Each structure stands twice: as C-alpha cells, then as structure tokens.
Amino acid sequence: MKQYVWARRRLFNMALLLLVPLLVFAYQRMTSTRWGAAVLNTAAMRPVYRNGDELLGGGTTIVDTSRDAFGRSLRNLVTGHWDEFYQGKVPFERDWDRMLDRGPAPVGPFFSAVGCERCHDHDGRGRPPESNAISESMIVRFSLQDADGSWVPDPVYGEQLDMYHIGGEQGEGIVQVRYDDVAGEFADGGSFTLAKPEYSFHHLRFGPMNERVRFSPRVAPFNFGLGLLEAIPERDILAAADPDDANHDGISGRANRVPDVARKCTTLGRFGWKAGQPTIEQQIAKAFNADIGITSTLYPDDVSGHASANGRTQPELGEQDFRTIVTYVRLLAVPRQRNWQSPVVQHGGAVFNGIQCASCHTTRFETGDVPGYPELSHQVIHPYTDLLLHDMGDGLADNRPDGVASGSEWRTPPLWGIGLVKNVNGHSRFLHDGRARNLEEAILWHGGEAAASQELYRRLSVSDRAALIAFLESL
Numbered sequence: 001m002k003q004y005v006w007a008r009r010r011l012f013n014m015a016l017l018l019l020v021p022l023l024v025f026a027y028q029r030m031t032s033t034r035w036g037a038a039v040l041n042t043a044a045m046r047p048v049y050r051n052g053d054e055l056l057g058g059g060t061t062i063v064d065t066s067r068d069a070f071g072r073s074l075r076n077l078v079t080g081h082w083d084e085f086y087q088g089k090v091p092f093e094r095d096w097d098r099m100l101d102r103g104p105a106p107v108g109p110f111f112s113a114v115g116c117e118r119c120h121d122h123d124g125r126g127r128p129p130e131s132n133a134i135s136e137s138m139i140v141r142f143s144l145q146d147a148d149g150s151w152v153p154d155p156v157y158g159e160q161l162d163m164y165h166i167g168g169e170q171g172e173g174i175v176q177v178r179y180d181d182v183a184g185e186f187a188d189g190g191s192f193t194l195a196k197p198e199y200s201f202h203h204l205r206f207g208p209m210n211e212r213v214r215f216s217p218r219v220a221p222f223n224f225g226l227g228l229l230e231a232i233p234e235r236d237i238l239a240a241a242d243p244d245d246a247n248h249d250g251i252s253g254r255a256n257r258v259p260d261v262a263r264k265c266t267t268l269g270r271f272g273w274k275a276g277q278p279t280i281e282q283q284i285a286k287a288f289n290a291d292i293g294i295t296s297t298l299y300p301d302d303v304s305g306h307a308s309a310n311g312r313t314q315p316e317l318g319e320q321d322f323r324t325i326v327t328y329v330r331l332l333a334v335p336r337q338r339n340w341q342s343p344v345v346q347h348g349g350a351v352f353n354g355i356q357c358a359s360c361h362t363t364r365f366e367t368g369d370v371p372g373y374p375e376l377s378h379q380v381i382h383p384y385t386d387l388l389l390h391d392m393g394d395g396l397a398d399n400r401p402d403g404v405a406s407g408s409e410w411r412t413p414p415l416w417g418i419g420l421v422k423n424v425n426g427h428s429r430f431l432h433d434g435r436a437r438n439l440e441e442a443i444l445w446h447g448g449e450a451a452a453s454q455e456l457y458r459r460l461s462v463s464d465r466a467a468l469i470a471f472l473e474s475l
C-alpha cells in the first residue's frame with residue numbers, strides 16, 4: 001500500500017515537472033506575437049550594393065542635404081535648359097492671388113491653396129493638419145457612385161474640398177483629423193503604437209455632405225526625379241506587372257490606365273498616390289485647375305463644382321508659365337544617397353531585399369531615349385518604386401476608386417530622397433495621408449500584398465530593424 005502511494009506521488013511529480021516547461025512554452029507563444037513566430041535570422045542576407053548605386057538618379061544626381069536639396073536642377077543639365085529651368089521656378093513659387101497688377105487674380109473662385117509651393121514646400125512634401133487645425137498641404141478628393149454605377153464628382157462639392165474662396169469669403173468647408181491609437185507587437189516582445197486617422201468636415205458652406213460621398217485625403221508628395229520616372233519605358237514597367245499573381249509570391253502589381261487628355265487616349269498612369277496622371281504636364285495642369293482654381297488649355301473648365309465667377313477669360317494660365325513650370329519640375333534632381341559605405345546601412349539594404357521590400361520598391365531601372373532631353377536619357381536609376389498599383393489592405397484603404405485603382409490600391413511611392421524629408425520639410429510624416437509619424441510606422445501600416453513583408457519586418461531583431469531604418473534614412 002505504502003509503495004503504491006509512493007509510486008503515485010512520483011508519477012504526479014514527474015507529470016508536474018513535464019507540465020511546467022510546457023506551460024512556460026505555451027505562455028511565451030501566447031505573449032510573443034499573434035503568430036508566435038521566432039525572430040528572423042538575417043545573417044545570410046548579403047549586401048547588394050554595387051559601386052555607383054549611391055547615385056540614385058544616375059548621372060543627373062546632385063549632392064545636397066540642405067533645405068534646398070529637392071529644388072536643384074539636374075547635375076548634367078544641358079546649357080540650353082538653364083534659362084527655362086530658372087524661369088519655371090518663378091511660377092512654381094508664385095502666390096497666384098498676388099497678381100492684381102495683371103488684372104483680377106486667376107485663382108479660384110474656390111481653391112485649396114494659392115500656389116504650388118504652399119503644398120510642395122521647397123519642392124518637397126506636405127503633411128496632415130495637427131488635431132483641430134486647418135489643413136495646409138493635404139487635399140481631400142470626393143466621388144460618388146451615380147445611378148448607373150460609375151464614379152463621378154460630388155454634384156455639390158465637386159471633386160475636391162476647396163477650403164478657400166477669393167476675397168476672404170468662406171470656402172466650401174474644412175477638414176479636421178484626429179487619431180486613435182492602434183497597438184501592435186514585434187516578435188521579440190517589443191511593442192508599438194500606430195495612429196489611425198479619423199476625418200470630419202466642418203463649416204460646410206453648401207449644407208451637409210452627401211452620406212454616400214467617398215473621400216480620399218492625400219498629402220503633397222515631393223516633386224524631384226519625376227523627369228526620370230516619366231522616362232522609364234512603359235514596357236519595362238508593364239513587364240513587372242503581375243495582375244493575377246502568376247508567380248504566386250502574393251504580390252500582384254497592376255498598371256493604372258488613365259485618360260491622356262492632350263493625346264485623347266487611355267494610357268499608363270505614373271504620377272499621384274494612385275498613379276492617376278500619365279504625364280508631368282497633365283499632372284501640373286490638373287494641379288492648377290483642381291488645387292489653385294486656374295484653368296488651362298488642357299483643363300479649360302473650372303472643376304470646383306461651382307460656376308467660375310472671377311471674371312477671367314479662359315484659359316487663365318499663360319502658355320509661357322505653363323511650359324516653363326513643366327520643364328522646371330521635369331528637371332528637378334534626385335539627391336545622392338548618404339552613408340552608403342556604412343556597414344549598418346549596407347546590412348539594412350540587404351535586409352530590405354531579404355524581406356521583399358524590393359518586390360515593389362524596385363531598386364533599378366534604365367531610362368529610355370527622351371527626345372530633346374539628353375540629360376534624362378539612358379540613365380541607370382534607383383527610384384525604389386515599380387510605379388504599379390498594389391492592394392495595401394483595409395488599414396490603408398480610402399475606399400474610393402480612382403481610374404482602375406480600387407479603394408485599397410496605391411502606387412508604390414519612390415523612396416529616393418525620403419531620408420532628407422526632415423531636412424527639407426522639417427517633419428517625418430509618411431504615406432498618402434501622412435498618418436505615419438516616422439519611417440517605421442510607414443512600414444508597419446503595410447498590409448494586403450505587403451502583409452508578408454510587414455510580418456517579416458515585425459520578426460526582425462531590434463538591431464536589424466534599426467539597420468533597415470538607417471538604410472531608408474540614407475536614401
């Protein structure tokens with residue numbers, strides 16, 4: 001009997017001994033991450049840097065890290081283009097409400113800002129407004145599904161919220177944003193908090209907004225390097241598109257198809273957060289029209305949704321200003337990478353490739369032949385974009401289709417120059433609506449086709465994460 005009790009106790013003790021590590025293991029799995037995945041080993045990821053890669057814009061690359069780093073002309077600018085570049089800087093920096101010496105100001109009557117520079121501060125990036133402040137460099141686009149299912153501008157507020165009106169009259173209304181905290185965890189147990197935006201419209205001049213209106217808040221992107229992006233041959237961009245994910249890597253990539261107003265055809269979209277514009281020229285004409293309320297030969301009608309009433313004959317934009325500002329933007333240069341020799345940055349570059357960032361943020365293209373622009377032709381460039389649309393998941397969706405882009409698709413933005421935004425614009429707000437407060441938050445918001453890449457990032461060790469961020473900062 002005694003022996004039996006002793007044996008039972010031994011069995012019990014052994015079971016307890018086995019149970020304890022099991023419980024500890026289960027507890028660790030539960031608390032580490034949702035997936036319980038281990039920290040990623042990056043030792044095998046090799047640097048991919050090749051000599052000269054730091055010249056992100058090839059032979060056009062300039063060296064500047066100052067507040068003017070985004071406003072310089074291509075390093076190899078041909079002499080014949082100097083004049084036009086500097087002439088184009090003038091209308092870019094102009095406040096178009098201060099031209100009363102030339103008759104009534106062409107701005108408005110409704111508008112979002114009085115000039116390009118107001119949103120693209122120093123040819124750079126905008127940011128969302130602070131809580132309860134008025135937006136300066138973020139726009140809000142509207143659309144509505146009509147009876148036959150097509151997406152059209154709101155009949156009352158048009159295709160964009162115009163916060164201002166000429167003569168100090170009340171604009172259409174204002175947008176405000178507040179942020180809710182969203183908590184998350186890294187595989188090594190560290191935690192992070194993201195800020196999820198919530199928008200509201202106030203002081204609406206023409207009554208409440210139709211509840212069915214879909215809206216898209218967007219901050220102004222930087223403006224340099226666009227001549228090079230325009231010069232990438234269409235076939236090279238389309239070659240990377242994989243709309244049905246035939247190679248089963250979870251990443252599809254679609255080309256946006258948008259109207260080319262001048263050539264009256266449908267073509268590849270390249271510019272804007274959803275690649276809604278095909279050329280620099282059309283992008284700028286659209287900016288004059290939708291953002292500043294200035295009509296041009298390409299967009300002769302006011303799109304604010306209200307009759308143009310500032311007494312100006314159409315088009316309001318002179319041909320000389322239009323031509324030179326397009327040349328100016330086309331010839332804005334990409335700054336050179338910094339610290340590319342640093343082992344940490346090189347390791348960060350290896351991790352960037354190793355965790356699939358480069359599947360969308362394409363590291364290398366060669367530009368084609370650009371008639372009249374030998375500077376832009378045949379350059380090997382490192383834009384870190386494929387110019388394609390990717391489904392980025394519900395977290396980033398604005399639920400407003402744009403061309404063939406769905407409500408959750410966004411164009412991969414170029415990452416060149418991204419580390420200089422704080423020098424030029426004094427902030428580090430990223431993504432289409434500027435919700436990310438730093439580069440790491442931008443990565444952590446990635447979902448949809450980029451979900452696997454985001455998950456791999458969360459599985460990096462603290463030092464690998466720091467190396468990847470150091471790499472982005474060097475761009």
Ligand code: HEC
Pocket residue numbers: 092112113114115116117118119120136137138139218219220221222223226270271272273274276280283284287288291292325329
């Ligand atoms: C009210 C703010 C605002 C003003 C004013 C403004 N922009 Fe923009 N700009 C934006 C936003 C927002 C986008 C992104 C648009 C989109 O996603 O479709 C943009 C996009 C662009 C792009 C495409 C950049 C890229 O990387 O794809 C160019 C070029 C551009 N603007 C030039 C100009 C010029 C030139 C002017 C002056 C005529 C101007 N903008 C005025 C906010 C503004």
Ligand code: HEC
Pocket residue numbers: 251273352355356357358359360361390392396410411412413414415418429430431432433439442443446449450453454457472
């Ligand atoms: C499936 C394609 C895809 C993958 C993979 C991907 N990205 Fe992105 N990335 C995008 C798109 C699209 C956006 C724009 C999303 C938005 O603005 O809402 C973006 C935005 C960014 C931004 C902000 C850029 C800006 O101008 O505000 C950074 C930084 C960035 N990505 C870095 C990375 C890094 C680092 C990785 C790897 C961990 C990565 N991305 C993986 C497509 C991708």
